Amino acid sequence: MRFTDDIYVYEWTNYFDNNCNSFYIGGSVKALIDPGLSSYVPNLLESMELDGITKGDIKYVINTHSHPDHFEGSKLFNDSNVKIALHEDEIAFMNGDGAKLYNLFGLTPPDVKINLILKTGNIVLGEETFQILLVPGHSPGSIGLYWPAKKILFPGDVIFNQNVGRTDFPGGSGALLKKSITALSKLDVETLLPGHMEVVDGAERVKQNFQMVMKSIFPYI
Ligand SMILES: [Zn+2]
Numbered sequence: 001m002r003f004t005d006d007i008y009v010y011e012w013t014n015y016f017d018n019n020c021n022s023f024y025i026g027g028s029v030k031a032l033i034d035p036g037l038s039s040y041v042p043n044l045l046e047s048m049e050l051d052g053i054t055k056g057d058i059k060y061v062i063n064t065h066s067h068p069d070h071f072e073g074s075k076l077f078n079d080s081n082v083k084i085a086l087h088e089d090e091i092a093f094m095n096g097d098g099a100k101l102y103n104l105f106g107l108t109p110p111d112v113k114i115n116l117i118l119k120t121g122n123i124v125l126g127e128e129t130f131q132i133l134l135v136p137g138h139s140p141g142s143i144g145l146y147w148p149a150k151k152i153l154f155p156g157d158v159i160f161n162q163n164v165g166r167t168d169f170p171g172g173s174g175a176l177l178k179k180s181i182t183a184l185s186k187l188d189v190e191t192l193l194p195g196h197m198e199v200v201d202g203a204e205r206v207k208q209n210f211q212m213v214m215k216s217i218f219p220y221i
Pocket residue numbers: 065067070138157165
């Protein structure tokens with residue numbers, strides 16, 4: 001559903017099965033953030049079509065990290081017209097322990113043709129400039145995708161509404177997650193669009209969410 005301007009939010013609401021929230025940035029950007037599990041991509045595309053977005057409109061698939069519930073469906077976009085993106089550190093992880101994680105869930109590591117290797121720093125998508133922030137802890141090459149002009153942050157599974165991403169998967173680290181969340185908390189953010197659970201909307205609520213997480217959850221990770 002349309003969230004604001006060119007941002008579309010496809011929140012995962014089936015509590016009997018895990019999948020991630022997916023997002024689409026329209027306008028000149030045309031980027032799908034985290035397609036989710038392959039089996040749910042058809043549902044996602046149907047929901048997007050109800051908003052007037054077709055698969056052919058998508059120019060980028062930006063993956064916040066390589067965990068199955070975010071990344072597996074990227075393989076359905078192996079197509080020369082779509083740039084499929086993953087951070088260089090997460091690509092290295094997928095060549096080792098990251099692939100093993102798929103086996104742990106009874107899945108086969110997907111054959112995704114990554115043709116946009118993300119590096120920390122600015123990236124221009126369409127006519128908009130975004131920042132790729134390397135935020136390890138939940139996985140070694142997790143990114144935060146920050147859109148300064150709109151004060152929007154896609155933190156993947158680093159921070160949620162009143163919670164944080166798991167650190168017990170291969171490549172996870174509580175110490176690094178805390179460092180990453182602390183770094184993200186310093187950004188000027190009005191809308192937090194996390195990989196699971198609800199959107200956190202409003203500068204004050206986003207700020208309070210970071211403070212709550214740092215105060216109440218950091219002691220346990
Ligand atoms: Zn994850």
